[in-house]
Amino acid sequence: MSEQIYLSNLARGRTVKYIRVKILSLWRVRLYGFRCKTEMLLADEQGTKIEGTIGCGPFHNVDMRELREDAWYTISDFVVSVPIRRTPNTLHPFHIKFHMICVLFVSLLDLCGVVVYVSEIKRMTYVPGEYDASTACNYLYFRLMDQKGREMPCFALGHYAADFMNVWTSRGYQASFRYQPVFCVLRFWKVDEFMGEPSISTRIGCSKIYLEPTLSEIKDLRMMSVFIARVTWAIEEDEDCDDAVVSFSMAYFHDVSILRPCITGWHIRVKVLRMINVCINPRNALRLVLVDDKGFKIDCWINGEYAKHYAEFLKEDRWFSFTEFRVLENSDRVRLTNHPFRMSIFGTTVVLPADPPSVEPRDSFTPFSSIIDGTVDESVLIDLIGVLSDVGELVNVGTNPSDLTGFRLSFRIRGPCGNAIDGLVSGRSAMEFRKHYDLCVSKPLVCIMRLWKVDRYFDGPKNVRIVNKGLISKVLPYPDVPEAAEFCTMSVLMCWCDK
Numbered sequence: 001m002s003e004q005i006y007l008s009n010l011a012r013g014r015t016v017k018y019i020r021v022k023i024l025s026l027w028r029v030r031l032y033g034f035r036c037k038t039e040m041l042l043a044d045e046q047g048t049k050i051e052g053t054i055g056c057g058p059f060h061n062v063d064m065r066e067l068r069e070d071a072w073y074t075i076s077d078f079v080v081s082v083p084i085r086r087t088p089n090t091l092h093p094f095h096i097k098f099h100m101i102c103v104l105f106v107s108l109l110d111l112c113g114v115v116v117y118v119s120e121i122k123r124m125t126y127v128p129g130e131y132d133a134s135t136a137c138n139y140l141y142f143r144l145m146d147q148k149g150r151e152m153p154c155f156a157l158g159h160y161a162a163d164f165m166n167v168w169t170s171r172g173y174q175a176s177f178r179y180q181p182v183f184c185v186l187r188f189w190k191v192d193e194f195m196g197e198p199s200i201s202t203r204i205g206c207s208k209i210y211l212e213p214t215l216s217e218i219k220d221l222r223m224m225s226v227f228i229a230r231v232t233w234a235i236e237e238d239e240d241c242d243d244a245v246v247s248f249s250m251a252y253f254h255d256v257s258i259l260r261p262c263i264t265g266w267h268i269r270v271k272v273l274r275m276i277n278v279c280i281n282p283r284n285a286l287r288l289v290l291v292d293d294k295g296f297k298i299d300c301w302i303n304g305e306y307a308k309h310y311a312e313f314l315k316e317d318r319w320f321s322f323t324e325f326r327v328l329e330n331s332d333r334v335r336l337t338n339h340p341f342r343m344s345i346f347g348t349t350v351v352l353p354a355d356p357p358s359v360e361p362r363d364s365f366t367p368f369s370s371i372i373d374g375t376v377d378e379s380v381l382i383d384l385i386g387v388l389s390d391v392g393e394l395v396n397v398g399t400n401p402s403d404l405t406g407f408r409l410s411f412r413i414r415g416p417c418g419n420a421i422d423g424l425v426s427g428r429s430a431m432e433f434r435k436h437y438d439l440c441v442s443k444p445l446v447c448i449m450r451l452w453k454v455d456r457y458f459d460g461p462k463n464v465r466i467v468n469k470g471l472i473s474k475v476l477p478y479p480d481v482p483e484a485a486e487f488c489t490m491s492v493l494m495c496w497c498d499k
Contacts, residue, residue: 007048010080010094018076019044024261025328026069038067041089041328042096043261049329051089052078052096069326072109072188089331109189109200112221113144114181114229115211116151118168121161135159139194144184147224149232153199154186160202160209167211181229183222185210224267253321256296259341261327268292269321269354271361272314274336274451276472277307286311287472289336289451290322290343293357295364297337299330302345310345321354334469336451338380363448363481368415371454371464378456381469384449385483386413389420394434404428411437413449413466416483422465423449429468436477446484448476 005019025041038054052075067073075096083095119141140161143151156164173182187208192201253269270290278285283304291297302310314320326344345351366382376382390412398406407430414420425433437445452466452473478484 006046007042007044007050007092008046010050010096012080012082012094018074020072020074022072023067023069024049025326026067040067041261047260048092049090049261050092050094050096051083052098054098071191087331087333090329109191110185110187111144111146111152111189111200112183112185112218112225113146113152114225115184116143116145116229118142118165118173121165135162138162140164144186145225145229145232147221147228149228153194153197154189155192155194155199155201156209157202158204160207164209167209171211181226183212183225185213185215185218253292255294256290256292256298256339257294259298259327259339259343261329261341266325266327267321267323269319269357270298271319271356272316273297274472274474275311275314275316277311283307286314287336288314291361293359293361295361296339298339298341298343299332299336300325300343300345306345306347310351313351319354319356321350321352323350325349333379334453335380336472338377363483365448365483368417368419368421371421371466372419374456374464376454378454381451381453381472382449382466384413384415384421384452384466385447385479385481386415386449388413388437388445388447391434391437394430404431407431409434423452423467424455424465425468425473427468427470429471429473433475436475440477446478448479448481450474450476 007019007021021042021044023040024043027039028036029039030036040052040054041049042052043049075098079097080094081097082093088095121138121140123137124139125137136158138158138161140156142154142156142164144154145151171182185208186200187210188203188206189200190203190207192199194201254266256268256270259266259268268290270292272288273291274289276287278287284307285304286302286307288300288302289297290300322343322345326346327341328344330340330342363383363385365385366376368384368386370376371382388411390410392410394407394409396403396406397408400406405427407427409425409430411423411425411433412420413423436447449466450473451469453469454464455467456464
């Protein structure tokens, strides 16, 4: 095979070199009639991402039905071109296009788990060739338990059988070793059917086996795998494992800040900070803003197929656990959170009510000074807390008086140091905004402006305001947060009255 390169080294034109990539997302796009093309989001071993397209028509060496997400493939003889989308899904300057004759895929996987059974080295019914080693017909069977307690049959073929057994016995392990769970990482293994059983097996030359590796990147996966193995063995032996289950539910949640597309098996506990229906033909979708106990936020999409169910099940300000979800790159021009990725819910995702943490996360409010001096990231929606003042009259600037999108309402919001920023709310939100304000005109309205956008409509420090982002933005009057106490001091109230 030709030289291996990485996605960051690609140049425009056709390349005969090969790259190992993982399919992060895979979808079909209908062109016309019954013709479809396949689009993919790919990532290499360095974490670089790129989009790829397989056009309609016959392809050699690949069955489109066998392509799977979260699987590794080797690709070669493809065309590198400029992105075909006006708004691409990655930051890569190029796009991969597979043509009909020269596309090659070889499925390889990376797995990790606890070894729960190891057989003796056996010999298959196979006659070695003239240049084959004497160990070519050897194989070793073992089972690997993943982070959900599922067992995967694994076959180490050829010299891999002896390599595995040598390391296994040198550590004093036996076939059924349960004194201590043995964590194992398998790299570059092939999905196969061996001796009539769906399994994974070694691939000559590239497969790797690591017993008890000390890699910081998989520390959480190792802890979860070992725990699941201990609980499974305790259940099989009728031992009491309630305390272990409780400790797992409290300790084995991943932080939202570490979510990445190239890793699966995430398990998080989050609070639904905001939930909004989004109109996407032909069915509505559901958009969430989630926050974990550390205060990190992430955007979450639920498509129309599952939106109705989750709209009834999920509630704002409630805690839930999420397992088996996709993590994708967030390429929106205006993002709901500062997280570089977003979540996507699909059929196998498990969402359950969860107990709140012992300490609720504190809101992270944007300082007024960062908005005025222009240091705030204006591509991310912000949260503000302050006192409303100078609320104008509700006006309709549209040509149709019954069209709610034409409503506008201006206001000002003051921070704890007396800094004031102009604001503009539009559409149906303007009517709700005015309604809340009219109910509180007898006293200063301290409120949280949740998920508002900084709008710099002209150059200069004074030409800045906050505007609502459709129905996503929200106003929370008189919030029960520590920061609200700062606005109850006499100096702030006097400043509000004078203004």
